Amino acid sequence: MTSIPTHSLLLAVPLAGVACSGSEAPAAQPAERLLIDGGTVVVMDDAGTILEGGAVLVEGDRIAGLFDRAAPRPAGIPTLDATGQLVIPGLINTHGHAAMSLLRGLADDLPLMEWLEQNIFPAEAELVAPDFVYWGTLLSSIEMLKSGTTTFTDMYYFPDDVARATIEAGIRAVVGPNVIGFPAPDFETPEESLAEADAFMERYRDHPLLIAGTAAHALYTTPLEPTRAAFEVAERHNAPFQIHVVEARDEDERIEAAIGMRTIDALDSIGALRPGTVLAHGTYLSDEDIRKVAAGGAGVAHNPESNMKLGGDRAAPVEVLLAAGVPVGLGTDGPASNNDLDMFGEMDTAAKLHKFATGDPTALPAETVFRMATTYGARVLNQQDHIGSLDVGKKADIVLVETRRAGMTPLYRPYSQLVYVTRGSDVRTVLVNGRIVVRDGEITTVNEDEVMEKARGFADQIREVVARVKAQAK
Ligand SMILES: [Zn+2]
Known part of the structure; x- marks a missing residue:
């Protein structure tokens, strides 16, 4: 892994309108923007870049910029605080x-x-x-x-x-x-x-x-x-x-x-x-x-x-x-x-x-x-041009993993923590195509209780069918 402590590598990609943002309202279909800021960004680019205290700029359905700790952030953009979290590709x-x-x-x-x-x-x-x-x-x-x-x-x-x-x-x-x-x-x-x-x-x-x-x-x-x-x-x-x-x-x-x-x-x-x-x-x-x-x-x-x-x-x-x-x-x-x-x-x-x-x-x-x-x-899946890393230009499929629990502390190497320690239940926020589909650990798109209720109903039918099939087989 490579840690990049300064913004000398100019990871932040200049975007039209970002420098003077705050009251930006481009005439043609402004893509929604979100800055995910303050986490440890595990980019999964070819160099294995990890940005401590970094940020990911989402514009519409795409990743539009990466920032290390020192890089100036574009102003006036709604921000998701990722402090204490690993920011990883979906x-x-x-x-x-x-x-x-x-x-x-x-x-x-x-x-x-x-x-x-x-x-x-x-x-x-x-x-x-x-x-x-x-x-x-x-x-x-x-x-x-x-x-x-x-x-x-x-x-x-x-x-x-x-x-x-x-x-x-x-x-x-x-x-x-x-x-x-x-x-x-x-x-x-x-x-x-x-x-x-x-x-x-x-x-x-x-x-x-x-x-x-x-x-x-x-x-x-x-x-x-x-x-x-x-x-x-x-x-x-x-x-x-x-x-x-x-x-x-x-x-x-x-x-x-x-x-x-x-x-x-x-x-x-x-x-x-x-x-x-x-x-x-x-x-x-x-x-x-x-x-x-x-x-x-x-x-x-x-x-x-x-x-x-x-x-x-x-x-x-x-x-x-x-x-x-x-x-x-x-x-x-x-x-x-x-x-x-x-x-x-x-x-x-x-x-x-x-x-x-x-x-x-x-x-x-x-x-x-x-x-x-x-x-x-x-x-x-032959989809490497679109997904799999947080490289600028790819789809904004991004996951935030909470690390502030005893079992995740201390954190020396993000890859070790992600593979050997993290559980699915540590996931707090998920974006797909730039849309927040999990927020604070809860699904935002569908009614989970209703889906579970339906699943239990199917299970009742399944028990009956399997019992009958097994009885017939005897
Ligand atoms: Zn299979």
Whole structure:
């Protein structure tokens, strides 16, 4: 990290109108301004700049200036006091299934296939409908925003209902049609689910929050042809494409037996290993796979807590991937397999898992892990020009973390504190696109009590359905 004690580096970017501000009222649509001042600004630029007592100027939906302690502030701008807080880029969750929050804790401590095939898939087949998806996604969006996540990547059903929930909550999200090789809650066949895919992508083109993208569930559930078709929709729209890859030890053998190719070779054969393709998990990627992924430019979403909970017997080869130049982000996976969406917890786990797995205490240092949750995550989604750091010109997705508690004191190294100490509940303020969506720890955009009430209602239905499905199976 680099601390910059003076304003000699001229981090403050001159803005038209700032020098004489105070009564500024430019004729054309004045963008709202906010100065976040007095905190420790963890910029996450390439140099690793940290500004003690610094400030971030927000203008409209963008970051318009950075100031160190000594730099003169523009006058007359509403100020948010960040004293005692870390000011960080919004966290990026690169893999999950948001609406599955309604299934959180329904079935745990089971092997992956038993968990999926005997519990999650039957419950989903009976229950997942637009309403379920909308309320489940809202519930997760609240949890994510309140714990500092400003962008998440979703793979689920009924994408218009996911979109509606995320936009209402005010969170940035990668959302879109998802193909799977058996009848899904929203469509009977992959072909049906792709019939409207181009229209979906068009509908959200240039949306300020929603990043439209497509997904195929996995090659063990979805044949290669619909996977290719889903990828090609993403390719036509220069959009992210997601797929689960080699999450289980025997997965590649099963896929090779079915289609004559291993996962990464199959994806390579359809051109899908390009930047903006999100390979979720990648736990059992071989060195040869990693060379191919690096050559293609795809990214990996590492989900350490989900992998550990579902009994993976190795850690994903994150350091090998990073050394090969593959962007690796962090993901929580769905809240039914984690069981929370707190990216601070995920960072802590990632940093420790790789030290444990390798016996090397220098593996995945805190700064690297924090990059996985920010700048590297942005690269995984091919959104690095817009999000992931507090660089001037990027979207104003900003999180303020309170440090004035015993467990956060003293504070020597912000990255250590952020990865090993901070919890989602330490987040006080969150901006997405320059809009305050969490203030003093409370969501400002939607009624959290109402959403929780709805979620409890769904849980009552889910209990009944699962009891009936299990009784019928006997
Ligand atoms: Zn997943």
